Amino acid sequence: MSRRHTMLGSATACCLVAALVSPVAANATVAANAATPRSPQASVTRPSPGQATAIQKKLRLSLGRSFAGAWVSPTGTVTVATTDAASAATIRRSGAVPKQVARSEASLAATQAKLNHTKAATSVTSWFVDATTNKVVVQARSVAAARHFVKASGADASAVTIVRSTRRPRPLYDIVGGERYWTSQYGCSVAFSVTGGFVTAGHCGNTGEQTSGSNQVSQGTFGGSSFPTNDYAWVNTNSSWTPTPKVNKWNGTYETVHGATPAAVGARVCRSGSTTNSRLWCGTIQELNATVNYEEGAVYGLIRTNICADPGDSGGALITETGGQAQGITSGGSGSCNDGQGSGDETFFQPVTEVLQILSGQGRQLVTDDGGPGPGPGSCSDYQTKVTANITSGSNQYQPNGNYTTTVTGTHAACLDGPDGVDFDLYLQKRSSSGTWTTVATSNSPNPDESISYNGTAGTYRYRVHAYDGSGNYTLGFNKP
Known part of the structure; x- marks a missing residue:
């Protein structure tokens, strides 16, 4: 049987x-989120995502047709592009750096709209507005096919940059x-x-x-x-x-x-x-x-x-x-x-x-909203000491309970497990003889999870957990020499 x-x-x-039932196709949710590289020094100088968004919204309204896009640099600077040189002072007063360009945001959007209404060959993989270059970028495996696509759309070719790419995007x-x-x-x-x-x-x-x-x-x-x-x-x-x-x-x-x-x-x-x-x-x-x-x-x-x-x-x-x-x-x-x-x-x-x-013996775990295996809010369970806590966006916490001391030289290893959708960072700091704290190791990817391995001498240490973006429970597991 x-x-x-x-x-x-x-x-x-x-x-x-x-058994033997004809499958019915169903739509699935596309879940493709690109991670942005980050600067190791950015955590103290960058505006929060909310602050940067507020600046962009304010200037989009005040500049009107001259607004040409905005972006945040790895060092935290908000740049706002404009077609009107006279708006530079307004941009500076808002805490941003002005950049004069030839095409407005509306003009670039119109160029992209023409491309959107034109059938593209499968070798033309994507197109998007790039405010930093003040152009619409077309990515394609075939440059010739991309040129044909742009010409057929009737878009201004001078407003388009064609980039050859071997990537093959697919639904997720x-x-x-x-x-x-x-x-x-x-x-x-x-x-x-x-x-x-x-x-x-x-x-x-x-x-x-x-x-x-x-x-x-x-x-x-x-x-x-x-x-x-x-x-x-x-x-x-x-x-x-x-x-x-x-x-x-x-x-x-x-x-x-x-x-x-x-x-x-x-x-x-x-x-x-x-x-x-x-x-x-x-x-x-x-x-x-x-x-x-x-x-x-x-x-x-x-x-x-x-x-x-x-x-x-x-x-x-x-x-x-x-x-x-x-x-x-x-x-x-x-x-x-x-x-x-x-x-x-x-x-x-x-x-x-x-x-x-x-x-779990394969290093795999149940996916939960807390980023780790049930029932706790995280993994990092293979470490000598495990601390769980809740942190709010933009704040810092120092673990474990402030600091710890080791009397020997050896490896300090740590694992930070945060919930999905947040950006938590981890720093290992050592206290000097004068009582000041110096960061000796850093892990600050644009993800909820971080890890550190540092070979250090005897002394007093602490881990700084920084919630760069988002709030929630986290688990910090660490080993000391």
Whole structure:
């Protein structure tokens, strides 16, 4: 019997996969954010993003048609371009540096609009307004094709710069719990994102089997699978897919994953799956450590609930109704959600903690809004000392509790794990004999996570955590000599 056969109507139904169903393409969220290089000295001189935006907005209004764009340099200087030399004084009074140019922002936008309304060859990969050069940049693998494209658009060629580029942009898609993915023949659901992919049910696919998203875009490969005895698997996704800390609630919103603290019997939990995608189906945990004897073999240690599920929901997410704690991976059950109520049904779930423990040995973790594995707000767990705290945008904190002292020479190693979407920086400082602090090591990428390794002599040290942009919880793990 096929390991994916659905035994609907039996006391226990395994493997809620969508068997031999034609996949329906769905739109996926494009998630492509470019990181901007930064200067190591910028943290004390640069305006905040909010201040720079305020300056740009103010001058766009006051300069009117002469405004030609604005940008922030790596050293923190805000430059505002203008076609009117007489507006230089106004720009300086606003705290920015003026630059006179030939074309206004409106003129460049009109040039780009002409390109937007012209069909481009596939070798022409992108075009955009570059305020710093006061031109529209066209990137293409073929310069000849780009020239033809510009000419066909009717745009002013003198306002366009063509740049030869070998890059091949592609759409990027989000991995979201509860949403559909496909193997060569069957459909299952994503449970939760992990770094480098997602976890799902073991009966959905064998190790090495390839997957595609609900939109039929190539997605990844099963990196490991266990069924029966267990019912878990993980898929290693390609660079077109971005893991997110989200579970689809099927009402236009998402449940955010905060961690993976196991819930007790009687706790309210909800299930998300790609077949029963009319809503988030909720109920209670009935038992823990249940055994289900599927026709393919027994599976042990499952979570039993009174929630309904249907074929194709296999692999989907079980999460607490409040608190965003990942609980399980949809395995199998009896009954159906077709009546819209799911009353009297039962569905079993593989606890997610088991597969997360396996993946942690590979240096991978559950993707949460706190940037680390559940249940805490961060990783960096392999360090001698771990500190967790909350920091607000623009502020500094000194850890641990001000400073620490070492009496030997050796390596100071640290890991900072912040939430997604923020820019936190990390500095190691040493106190001199006069009592002043000097920064001896810096990690200030435009990302939430940083790391430092510094070979230092005996003395008193501290870590400065700086929230350059954004607020939230962070974890600082560090080792001292």
